[in-house]
Amino acid sequence: MSRSQGQRIQVPDDLREVLLEFTISYLLEQPGDVVDYAADYFCRLRDARTTEIVYDRNTTAATPSSPEESMSREEEPPVGRFNTRRKSVFAETYDPEEDDDEGEKVVFPKSDEQRDKLAEAVANILLFRALDKEQMQDVLDAMFEKKVKAGEMVIKQGDDGDNFYVIQEGVFYAYVASEPSKEPQHIHTYNGQGSFGELALMYNMPRAATITAHTDGSLWAMDRQTFRRILLKSAFKKRKMYEALIDSVPMLKTLQSYERMNLADALAPKSFSQGDRIIKENDTADGMYFVEQGTISITVEDNGREVEVNRIGKGGYFGELALVTHRPRAASAYAAEDVKLAFLDVETFERLLGPCMQIMKRNINDYEEQMLKIFGSKSNIKDIR
Template sequence: TGGDAGAAAGGGTPSKGVNFAEEPMHTDSENGEEEEEEAPADAGAFNAPVINRFTRRASVCAEAYNPDEEEDDAESRIIHPKTDDQRNRLQEACKDILLFKNLDPEQMSQVLDAMFEKLVKEGEHVIDQGDDGDNFYVIDRGTFDIYVKCDGVGRCVGNYDNRGSFGELALMYNTPRAATITATSPGALWGLDRVTFRRIIVKNNAKKRKMYESFIESLPFLKSLEVSERLKVVDVIGTKVYNDGEQIIAQGDLADSFFIVESGEVKITMKRKGKSEVEENGAVEIARCSRGQYFGELALVTNKPRAASAHAIGTVKCL
């Protein structure tokens, strides 16, 4: 991904975002899989230098992060006042940032409060490879080149075009910046300081993953999976919030997912002929699911249409 420069093109539309020159940067494992040329006959007497296209960054295991070691209120909240226009632009810039997807509304509000606007000029270095990380950046507007230094020579490996984010890896793992980001036009960024980033985003993501692992481990029909397989399931979990009365699944529809209730309550109903105790829509309530309980898996197992409908009771968050 380009190390510090990479996480992020914000998942937006392909017309604008992050673009890599020629090809994305290779990881060590990818480099190890390249085709090998035949060694010369006297290879034993010649030690060829190992050539790495990109500078190897410091180990990402520099500092283990335990979210349970920090208290939420250990640091006072940082608030940078904003005009309504600034707040709207910030929300628009952040809406597709993957790191923010799992934050609840209160946490997201704290992140937006703590972010500050940084105006940049053409040619300005936003971050420099090898420096300590102080801020995470979200692009509001402008174009930026990604440079990685190899053997003292900087090479442009990609660019951002009016969207995306960068700088998270140095904050998450306490490693030096893995790339240099240079503005190629006047632009504006939103910065988030290291303390707030780690207190809210890193801690939240670690706790969410731990909770998701616990949910997956408790599901009877996934008990047969190996630990590594369950972790892969955790990796693809998404979340969605439903409002009171909103339909989550509909009886008779084709199934493409199942659901775990993270918070709130879900009503399961089924349309049955000849039943007197029915609701207005002709369905009878057959069950309710609360936190940690799941529904919708049967249609996936049997490869048949949904056998029942599910509606939110109050605000519901499902995995």
């Protein structure tokens, strides 16, 4: 029986907890590849659960056979290290769809130097990658500086979340106590970069760890309300906007609904002014683009001059065939007017758009026919994308 379109899907608490455990572990360890890390994480989680079941059945405790084995087990970061948190913290999760309050824009004055340093500090933080230029300016406006001394506790495990923090400078240690009565264990070191404190604000839960300053340092902070309005609500709006964009691309209609949702989350906004070059002929392909707003001019070089061979408007896409054929860009793309694009990097392209690959390969023939009309010789035809 299918759900009606307006009916909400209730997310089970067990699923919330598992995903939250994974999110915390991922953000603390900052691995290079999220897919490989997730596969390893959930395999370890399954193995740990199997081991617990075996122990329960035998009514015995796992006793290390040697001091060396005991030390090895203590040094390995456990899966589900936060399992002792109380379950009631999931009762109030933020729902951006129901939040109609835009709130007053928060601005903390900063010097140009401070603004540049903050922009550099947040540039590589996963949470900010999906923001457009205007939203990023709101982030920079809303953050305020907080100086800390060595030994100072920034956040305490179990407390309510008040701020989200981005490290400007200094070394910070993260500690977690598996139980209130146990000594906290050092689980992560932030060495002059990174961010922390977002989970308590995203999930409306107590702090999952204690963070202390190991050295004197400086942080940029954002309060709970502003964090939710800018980051969570912006992420929600971005997904809805890109889902609508994906719906307008005929090629992508072959994707399953969950594949389209993953694609919407993976797209990154990019804006260009009229006349800007977006891709350059003969460059290595780094990804493909979907046109959200505006018009793109596609040109190829012919006898020392650039010839326009195509124009692409809203709902169109370009850059995909260089990824399919694994060749350098055979054309340049320019913004014919101010444009907004959604960018998909090459790695995500290969992972998410497999079901569309045959369609894109078939389109090569269409482009060849178009080139024949323009240049009149098949020997001169190049992949214009």
